[in-house]
Amino acid sequence: MIGLSHYLIVSAIIFSIGLVGVLRRRNLLMLFFATEVMLNAVNIAFAAISHYYNDLTGQMFAFFIVAIAASEVAVGLGLLIILFKKYGSLDLDDLANMKG
Amino acid sequence: MYEIVAFYLFSALTIGLFSVTVMSSNLLYAMTSLAAGMVLISGFFFLLGADFLGAVQLIVYVGAVMALYSFAMMFFDATRDIKEKNTNDALVFLLGGMSALMLVLMFSAPIFSENVQALYPMTEGVGNAQDVGMVLFTKYLIPFEVAALMLLVAMISGIILAGKKMDSSLTEDMDADDEIMIVKDEK
Numbered sequence: 001m002i003g004l005s006h007y008l009i010v011s012a013i014i015f016s017i018g019l020v021g022v023l024r025r026r027n028l029l030m031l032f033f034a035t036e037v038m039l040n041a042v043n044i045a046f047a048a049i050s051h052y053y054n055d056l057t058g059q060m061f062a063f064f065i066v067a068i069a070a071s072e073v074a075v076g077l078g079l080l081i082i083l084f085k086k087y088g089s090l091d092l093d094d095l096a097n098m099k100g
Numbered sequence: 101m102y103e104i105v106a107f108y109l110f111s112a113l114t115i116g117l118f119s120v121t122v123m124s125s126n127l128l129y130a131m132t133s134l135a136a137g138m139v140l141i142s143g144f145f146f147l148l149g150a151d152f153l154g155a156v157q158l159i160v161y162v163g164a165v166m167a168l169y170s171f172a173m174m175f176f177d178a179t180r181d182i183k184e185k186n187t188n189d190a191l192v193f194l195l196g197g198m199s200a201l202m203l204v205l206m207f208s209a210p211i212f213s214e215n216v217q218a219l220y221p222m223t224e225g226v227g228n229a230q231d232v233g234m235v236l237f238t239k240y241l242i243p244f245e246v247a248a249l250m251l252l253v254a255m256i257s258g259i260i261l262a263g264k265k266m267d268s269s270l271t272e273d274m275d276a277d278d279e280i281m282i283v284k285d286e287k
Contacts, residue, residue: 012200014115029176033122059150059152062150075254
C-alpha cells in the first residue's frame with residue numbers, strides 16, 4: 001500500500017531536481033522553470049500530509065502557494081521582458097556587470 | 101492495486117519530465133515537458149482526494165501560468181538552442197542533492213515526531229470542494245483576501261512592466277525597421 005513516506009520521497013526527488021536546475025541554469029527563463037518545479041514538489045508534499053493526517057491545513061497552504069506562484073510569474077515575466085529589451089539577452093553571465 | 105499502479109506511473113513520468121525541463125537546452129522542449137509534468141501532478145492530487153486542489157492546479161498552472169510562459173516565449177527567440185557555460189556538473193548535482201535532502205529532513209522532522217494534530221479535520225460525508233470552501237472562508241478568510249490583493253498588485257505590475265513600448269519589436273534589430281521606413285519615405 002502507498003504510504004505517506006512514498007509521497008514524501010517522490011516530492012523530495014522532484015524538489016532536488018528543481019534545486020539542481022536552479023544551481024546549474026544560467027538562462028533566467030530556465031531558472032524560472034526550475035523554481036516552478038520546486039513549488040510543485042512542495043505542493044505534492046502538502047497534499048499528501050493533508051490526506052494522511054486527515055487535515056485540511058495542508059491543502060490551504062497549497063492553494064496559497066499556487067496563488068503566489070501565479071503572481072510571481074506575472075511580475076517576473078514583466079521584469080524579464082524589460083531585461084531583454086535593455087540587454088538583448090537573458091544569460092546571467094552577460095547580465096553580471098559588476099566585476100569583482 | 102489501481103492506486104499503486106497510478107502512483108508509480110505518475111511518479112516515474114513526472115520525474116522524467118521534470119528532468120527534461122531542467123536538463124534540456126531547448127526552450128520549447130523545457131516548457132512543454134514542464135506543462136505535461138504539471139498535468140501529472142494534478143493526477144497526484146486527485147489520487148490524494150484533494151479534488152479541488154487538482155482542479156485549481158489544472159486551471160492555474162496548466163491554463164494560466166503556462167499560457168503566460170508561452171506568450172513570453174514569443175518575445176524571446178525560442179527556436180535557437182540556449183548556450184550555457186556550465187560549471188562543474190558533478191559538484192552541482194552533489195550540492196543540489198545534499199541541500200535538498202537537508203531541507204526535506206528539516207521540514208519533515210515534526211511529522212515523524214508524531215506531534216502533528218489535525219487543526220481543521222475533514223468532515224465526513226461532505227465533498228472536498230465544499231469542505232475546502234468552509235475552511236477557506238472561515239479560518240483562512242484574511243489570508244484569502246490578502247492573496248486576492250497580491251494578485252491584483254501582480255496584475256497591475258505585470259501590465260505596467262510589460263506594457264511599455266509594446267509597439268516596437270524586441271527580436272528584430274531596430275535598424276532594419278528604420279531602413280524599411282526610409283525606403284517607404286523615398287517612395
